[in-house]
Amino acid sequence: MRAALDAILRRFIAIxxxxxxxxxxxxxxxxxQPGPQASFTLKDWATVRRLVLNPPLAPGEAYMNGTxxxxxxxxxxxxxxxxxxxxxxxxxxxxxxxxxxxxxLKRRIDQYNxxxxxxxxxxxxxxxxxxxxxxxLDRDRQYSCAYFPHGDETLEEAQAAKKRxxxxxxxxxxxxxxxxxIGCGWGGLALTLARDFGARVTGITLSQExxxxxxxxxxxxGLADRVTFxxxxxRTLDRRFDRIVSVGMFEHVGVxxxxxxxxxxxxxxxxxxxxxxxxxxxxxxxxxxxPWIAKYIFPGGYCPALSEVLPALENSGLLTTDVEILxxxxxxxxxxxxxxxxANRDAIASLYDERFCRMFEFYLAGSELSFRRxxxxxxxxxxxxxxxxxxxxxxxxARDEALRERSPLSPLSTG
Numbered sequence: 001m002r003a004a005l006d007a008i009l010r011r012f013i014a015i016x017x018x019x020x021x022x023x024x025x026x027x028x029x030x031x032x033q034p035g036p037q038a039s040f041t042l043k044d045w046a047t048v049r050r051l052v053l054n055p056p057l058a059p060g061e062a063y064m065n066g067t068x069x070x071x072x073x074x075x076x077x078x079x080x081x082x083x084x085x086x087x088x089x090x091x092x093x094x095x096x097x098x099x100x101x102x103x104x105l106k107r108r109i110d111q112y113n114x115x116x117x118x119x120x121x122x123x124x125x126x127x128x129x130x131x132x133x134x135x136x137l138d139r140d141r142q143y144s145c146a147y148f149p150h151g152d153e154t155l156e157e158a159q160a161a162k163k164r165x166x167x168x169x170x171x172x173x174x175x176x177x178x179x180x181x182i183g184c185g186w187g188g189l190a191l192t193l194a195r196d197f198g199a200r201v202t203g204i205t206l207s208q209e210x211x212x213x214x215x216x217x218x219x220x221x222g223l224a225d226r227v228t229f230x231x232x233x234x235r236t237l238d239r240r241f242d243r244i245v246s247v248g249m250f251e252h253v254g255v256x257x258x259x260x261x262x263x264x265x266x267x268x269x270x271x272x273x274x275x276x277x278x279x280x281x282x283x284x285x286x287x288x289x290x291p292w293i294a295k296y297i298f299p300g301g302y303c304p305a306l307s308e309v310l311p312a313l314e315n316s317g318l319l320t321t322d323v324e325i326l327x328x329x330x331x332x333x334x335x336x337x338x339x340x341x342x343a344n345r346d347a348i349a350s351l352y353d354e355r356f357c358r359m360f361e362f363y364l365a366g367s368e369l370s371f372r373r374x375x376x377x378x379x380x381x382x383x384x385x386x387x388x389x390x391x392x393x394x395x396x397x398a399r400d401e402a403l404r405e406r407s408p409l410s411p412l413s414t415g
Contacts, residue, residue: 144248183249187214
């Protein structure tokens with residue numbers, strides 16, 4: 001298989017330089033136009049064979065298993081070369097196009113997420129040891145795209161800015177508004193909306209670990225009378241709320257269930273209410289989830305194109321009142337997470353093992369590069385029943401954010 005992989009890489013590497021040390025010690029360098037550079041060793045011929053036959057899955061598994069080892073660089077550098085060339089040379093590997101077509105064809109099967117399967121999928125990633133996430137996320141454990149208004153914010157500052165940005169779009173202009181947080185994580189956003197915006201929040205999650213942590217935080221902060229957290233699937237909701245927010249959860253809904261999600265939102269949103277959906281999307285149309293991500297990180301997950309989301313929203317009877325695309329904000333967020341993970345790697349290895357650390361390194365590096373090199377982005381869709389539910393212009397968003405940054409408890413005016 002050496003000849004096959006060598007031929008593939010000679011066609012594939014048109015940007016930058018990639019140096020490969022084969023299992024027998026021979027070294028081959030592949031190069032093209034100026035670009036990123038990396039080198040790695042393949043430890044056995046079985047890995048060479050897998051790289052030829054299953055290129056979407058094999059690199060991640062080989063790195064996890066220690067049979068693909070970066071030389072004088074990190075896995076980020078190796079993936080940077082590969083993804084830079086993947087964007088420029090779609091035909092470099094004869095099997096990539098076929099496997100991408102196959103993934104797109106079977107995505108409705110892969111994303112079939114009834115309530116029982118959805119909870120198992122969530123548990124796979126979010127019910128890991130809670131200390132893991134405290135070692136690379138910000139202090140509030142915001143596990144979603146931060147917001148960098150100036151680009152030089154710390155992770156804590158950017159995540160606080162993200163919450164202010166979302167709150168401004170929710171038009172929390174009076175106290176005691178009821179808010180539903182679908183996919184509330186460890187409770188950070190819900191607690192912020194209650195503490196700083198005077199809302200009464202119900203957060204729902206399918207993660208036992210997140211539920212326990214969120215409830216403990218509410219009690220510790222003296223907010224248990226204003227915030228409740230429940231282990232609940234969105235499909236079972238039957239109450240109405242003044243506001244609905246969902247951050248980083250829609251990626252787990254599945255394309256088969258988009259209409260059900262928005263139908264439930266329409267049913268639960270008060271007639272003059274406002275909702276905000278924040279999720280990862282793709283800019284070049286529908287596709288399929290990377291098989292390594294689907295197997296090891298987010299089973300059942302899918303980042304949709306807006307062309308898949310908006311028809312389901314429209315058919316529910318809801319109105320889109322605003323759409324914003326956040327482009328490199330998640331790349332910067334992941335950069336911070338990747339650095340923090342590296343700084344705390346020994347502690348994380350003590351929780352799990354070396355293979356787990358390599359799995360997470362591959363996940364964080366690949367995810368960051370998917371925003372820098374590919375078509376991944378984050379969309380925020382503001383939603384309402386009524387066309388006049390939000391102000392006529394977007395000026396109120398920046399105004400309210402600035403006011404909250406100066407004084408979190410100041411009254412708002414969105415008129």
